[in-house]
Amino acid sequence: MNILEINKGEVAVGAQAKIVALVKQAELKTWENANGKGEFMLYKFEDKTDAIGGIMFSPSGEAKEIKIGDLVRIEATVGTQKGRDELQLQIDTRKGNKIVVDPTIDREEVMQSAPVPRAEMQAYIDAKIAEIENEDLKLITTTVMGRMGKFFYEWPAAKVNHHAYLGGLAYHTSSMLKLAEGIMSVYPEGTFDRDLMFAGIILHDIAKVLEMSENGEYSIRGNLLGHLVMGSEIIDEVAIENGLDPKSQKIMLLKHIILSHHGKLEWGSPVAPRIIEAEIIHYIDNIDAKVNMIIPATDKVPNGSLSAKIFGLDNRQFLKH
Ligand SMILES: [Fe+2]
Ligand SMILES: [Fe+2]
Numbered sequence: 001m002n003i004l005e006i007n008k009g010e011v012a013v014g015a016q017a018k019i020v021a022l023v024k025q026a027e028l029k030t031w032e033n034a035n036g037k038g039e040f041m042l043y044k045f046e047d048k049t050d051a052i053g054g055i056m057f058s059p060s061g062e063a064k065e066i067k068i069g070d071l072v073r074i075e076a077t078v079g080t081q082k083g084r085d086e087l088q089l090q091i092d093t094r095k096g097n098k099i100v101v102d103p104t105i106d107r108e109e110v111m112q113s114a115p116v117p118r119a120e121m122q123a124y125i126d127a128k129i130a131e132i133e134n135e136d137l138k139l140i141t142t143t144v145m146g147r148m149g150k151f152f153y154e155w156p157a158a159k160v161n162h163h164a165y166l167g168g169l170a171y172h173t174s175s176m177l178k179l180a181e182g183i184m185s186v187y188p189e190g191t192f193d194r195d196l197m198f199a200g201i202i203l204h205d206i207a208k209v210l211e212m213s214e215n216g217e218y219s220i221r222g223n224l225l226g227h228l229v230m231g232s233e234i235i236d237e238v239a240i241e242n243g244l245d246p247k248s249q250k251i252m253l254l255k256h257i258i259l260s261h262h263g264k265l266e267w268g269s270p271v272a273p274r275i276i277e278a279e280i281i282h283y284i285d286n287i288d289a290k291v292n293m294i295i296p297a298t299d300k301v302p303n304g305s306l307s308a309k310i311f312g313l314d315n316r317q318f319l320k321h
Contacts, residue, residue, distance in 0.1 A: 004049035007087055011078045016097075017089065021045035022110050023070045028059070041066070043099075045074065045089065048112050050300075053081060056091035056099065063091070063099055068217055071105040074098075107166065114167030118153050121170045128177050128198045136244050137199040137254060143238045144206055151209035159212065162292040162312065169208055172288055176201045179284045196250075196277045200257035204281060207231035226268055231258040253277075261285055294318050 001011070001019055011017050025044035031037060041063055043054035054076065056063050066072060075097045076089035091097045114121065129145065132138040145152065157163030157172040180197050207230035211222030221230065232255045239246040256278055262269035263282040273279040290313060297307035298320040306317040 002049040003045065003047045003052045006052060006078055006089075007050050009087075013078055013080060013087070015078055016075065016095070017078050018073075018075050019045070019047065019089075020071070020073055020102075020105055020110055021047045022107075023066055023068055023072055024051065026066045026068055026070075028064055039064075041091075043089075045072075047110050052087060052089055054089040054091060054099075056093075058093070060093070066099060066101060069213065070101045071103075071107065071110055073100050073102050073105070112165035114163075114165065114171035116167075116171055116174070118167055118170065121167070121174045122149075122153060124174050125170070125177065125202060129202065132195045132198050134195040134199075134250055136239075136248065136250050137195050139242055139244070140235060140238050140251070140254070141199045141202055143242060144203060144234060147238075148206055148209050151214070152206065155209050155214055156212075157205060157208065158289075159218070162289040166214070169205060172292070173202060173205065175288045176204075176281070176284045179287060180280070183280060183284070192277055192280070193253075196253055196257065196275075197281065199254055200261075200277055200281050201284070203231060203235070203254070204258055204261045204285065205231070207234060228259050228262065228269060257281055 001017055003019060003021065005011065006017055006019070022045065023043060024046045025042070027042045028039060029042055030039050038058055041054075041056045041059040043056070043066070045052055045054055054074070074089060074091065076091045076099075077095055077097060079088050079090040080086070081088045091099050125145075129138065129141050132141060152173075153170045154166055155170075156165055156168040158168070163169065163172045177198065180201055184192050184194065184197065205227060207227035210219065210230055211225075211227040212218045225233075235251060235255050235258065236246045239251050244251065253275060256271065256273075256275060260269050260271050260273040260278045261282050263286070264272060273282050293310050293312045294307075297310050298318050301307050301320050303320050306319055309315040309317055
């Protein structure tokens, strides 16, 4: 059984459901009214198909320990959320319901993954690295990917908004490289520094592997510094390790691309783009993020219907047609 089947109403309210899911939210809460007071756990679960909320009153010690990112087996009663028409998994111990962390669950079985196989993305990205002619940029890109590539190909690109699935970061990066190739082919040769475009795109979000865990949870450094500044730090470290001058023009421009790719100060960039490659990479980043917010939202609804509100797109709803 999967979450979409439950959400579609294939399991009657009051009936039992058994699923394997990823925990996206787990919070201990308290209630108090005229009858007394107590504790409950509020969960959000996700699998490849959809997401659903969960609740457990008087949670056991084990149930309270469950945290975001855990893979769990759940036996629950399908119910409706109080005051809302959404369904909910009610883990009711009186009915023998339970929630247990199971380390034998295969992450790839539960979590959504990129629509392109990892080997294909890796071959394409490696081919773009091979095309980089500038020795310093090539050495930096190769060194960083050699060190972080293992994580890079597994990581999501974001927690919620776009590419929030296994391999999402690599899929986002390879899509951006393809968009860049298309854009560069339109303008006269020499308009863009291809080396900076490729190295900049490959490394623009690389520090996301440090900024957040593979479940999309932000680390302390991630929260305090963010992947732009952390990415720039990595470039400096790798340059120094390899005997390169981190203050050289090319390395400065690479760092500028990373630091400016969010485009504006209010979107998290300490500097706005000031070279053509940085400006275009900022737009490409936006295009790919937006496409990957609209597609999953419209995929969930039938033809002729509006999607749910998309937070990252000013809460606009998009028509599936
Ligand atoms: Fe970014
Ligand atoms: Fe990005």
